Amino acid sequence: MPGLTTTPSFPINVPTHPLVVVDYLLVKAGDTSEIDKLWRAATEFGFWYLKNHGVDREVNGMFDIGAETLDLPLSEKMKYEQGDNGDSFGYKARVTHRTYPSTVNAHMEDVVTPFVRKSMEVNNTLLTVFERLLGLPEGEITNRHSTEKPCGSEARCIKTPPNQSTAGIGAHTDFGTLTFLHNRLGGLQVMPPGVQEWQYVKPLPGHAICNVGDALAIFSGGILRSNLHRVMPPPGAQSRYERYSVTFFTRPQNSVILRALSEHSQMIAEAVAKAPREEFDTGATAAEWVARRIRKLRLRNRKGPETWYASMGTEHQGVERRPDAIRAANAA
């Protein structure tokens, strides 16, 4: 099994960014100071640890399935290759259908489906809190993510090989709504506000790492922040091991228009009034917008010299003007 028992622990002499720890059970119970902590984390930085989320068994199972699946022969994995058309599902599926390797199907009922269900529940609980604090009518965000219509939400396992010297995933913001991430080895880095350097986020057992994605930043008129992050080789002796991460991305229904929900919240309308007009109106549905970005991510579609933000879709939120993006470019 990749991770905890056989690999060295995160080195003590490597600087890390101490994310705020939010207790999911307290948030769910309506504890005001915990909700306040979540709100501050989501509006100031966009990243936080989440403990007591109750998905540990399924997360462990997903690490096992991920390792088993990504160890399949390439010829087997290529049957599920995601293609260059902007689809995200599959082994990075020709079309957005859902077929899976036998290693995944074998645990669909006992691991994958419960992992997806529970992850959706956790993220929806957090989204309900954000709706209220953003002054939105109940359901205004969560309804845009209900499973009644096709959406872009996705469970994913990523593997990066040992002994690398370059980034596993370059600097980016997540394009979905909320990300529920599980790490065992270090490698994830964030650039906190006011700091001119990348800092590791240390994986803590039982703690998920959550972050706001661009769709939520857009719905909220920028009140909730999607922050840049990247994946580098794990620090110290951990670098000699394969690194796996397991993630659930909550993303909007495909037909949802991606723009600030100003007409439903005074607070959002005021935030949008202060920003250049185009920043929070993509003029696209979530599916169109995501496909645009994934197409840019695919190497085969990249032309000419790359800048660090090429994969982000430069149309997004005037990214080249974002202070965090400028800092990341300078520190790359």
Ligand SMILES: O=C(O)CCC(=O)C(=O)O
């Ligand atoms: O592997 C990780 O820790 C983070 C992965 C990530 O940022 C992503 O898949 O968007």
Ligand SMILES: [Fe+2]
């Ligand atoms: Fe990410």
